[in-house]
Amino acid sequence: MKLTTFDLTNTNVSLAAYVLDSSLEMPNMGNRPAVLILPGGAYRACSEREAEPIGMAFLAEGYQAFTLQYSINQNAVFPKPLNDAEEALELIRENSSKWGIDPEKIAVCGFSAGGHLAAALGTMGKIRPNAMILGYPCIVESMSRIFPAPVPGVDKAVNALTPPTFIFHTYEDRLVPVSNALTFAEALNHAEVPFEMHIFTKGVHGLSLARPHTSGGLHSMVEPAVAQWFRLCISWLSGIFGEFASERETILDDSIDQYSLDVQLGVLWKNETCKQVILAAIPVLGESPNQEAMEVPLRTILEFGGDLLSESAANRLDLQLRLVPVTSKNPRST
Known part of the structure; x- marks a missing residue:
């Protein structure tokens, strides 16, 4: 695997590319799907718990992985973060041949505020992903109250061009209420955009993979039931992008x-x-x-x-x- 970091146009914005090597022993892995990961952090930070560990999980499933440190704090005035995500996705598509990526199999995966940004990329972006994965996402405009600058409600931007979407959330989330996920799902349904949604009963906000190694040592950040979301997501992506060939x-x-x-x-x-x-x-x-x-x-x-x-x-x-x-x-x- 090769790790390369690219500085993008806006201040303190960078893209980390985790690119798996090709192998003669795995000729079925010539062009892989890829995922662009947008960590949460209320547009005030980019959570490390929702960045590289997520990338490592996708790498283990055969995906090329990219994590974006997008515009935050005083630089988070919209649409700057969206421009960052567009630039990152464009860079991935432009280098798809070099990095062994199928340019039509690129998903965006965002958490919390990163989920808002991922949904914005999929609904408003000048360049759009082929699938969206939204973890406990901020969706509605009223969530701007916890951000350093106002953001648009992405539920209003859903249309027939919005890519298929996977959503997971918890009923017990008090920071970003589950109504955000439900509102977005309703908009997807109205626009006839295919989606899959999992609402888990237990779980606080910001669970990442909901496993010990992403918990930061906090017992509340470990929820075995919620940890199922990743396996469910991979299964869903296989239905969207197809399985890796294994007929030989x-x-x-x-x-x-x-x-x-x-x-x-x-x-x-x-x-x-x-x-x-x-x-x-x-x-x-x-x-x-x-x-x-x-x-x-x-x-x-x-x-x-x-x-x-x-x-x-x-x-x-x-x-x-x-x-x-x-x-x-x-x-x-x-």
């Missing part, structure tokens, strides 16, 4: 230029000449290698096999395999 029976890379001990046994086995050369040197392999062995380079099998071949015999086998012409280069096996 084997993982064989036969797009090679030369046979050798460093090629997977299964690829060598498909070439009859290579197969016979190997069997002449290692007759025991004639007993039908198992599927797991087929996905491992022959050199690795020899290393773990101990006395299968001496070093000199292995070198001779490697040379013999290199002399076998590669007759065709096929796309990755399915």
Whole structure:
């Protein structure tokens, strides 16, 4: 994984990019979905509990993750924070090929005031995400009373162009009443925008993942029932963006230029000449290698096999395999 931080246009605004490396062992992960995370903090701060830990959770699910430190305090006069989110989303889309991202599978995920900003991006943005995830979001205009500057009510901006939305909130939230989530859901329903909403009974405001490692040591910030929101969200996103491909029976890379001990046994086995050369040197392999062995380079099998071949015999086998012409280069096996 690579972590890069970009300074954006407005003062003290930055985007942290957590980009997973591509891997030949995971050819189905070439273009990943991505999530732009907007932490809460009443437009007075950007909560660390709702930033990197959320990104790490999405990374573990195969997403590229980005966290935005947007305009706060005296700089939070609208639409400055919205401009920050637009700039961040544009940067992600512009670099989607470089960062291994599907530009049509980018979600925004916001909490509390960050939920307001995420909803603003999805309803008012000049550039919009493909899905929204709103955690205990501030929605209605009257929430401006807790912010350093007035903000628009995003429920009024919902229309048919608003992306599909996932919402979670708690009934016991007294700082940002659950009526915010209900109001936004009603607006989505009226505009016929698909959404999924989960209202949990227990839980204070600002739960993040609702697990011990995001609790800041506070017992009130751990709610096992609310912690389900993340798994529910991933399931919902899979329905929106689709699952990662997993139909292949084997993982064989036969797009090679030369046979050798460093090629997977299964690829060598498909070439009859290579197969016979190997069997002449290692007759025991004639007993039908198992599927797991087929996905491992022959050199690795020899290393773990101990006395299968001496070093000199292995070198001779490697040379013999290199002399076998590669007759065709096929796309990755399915």
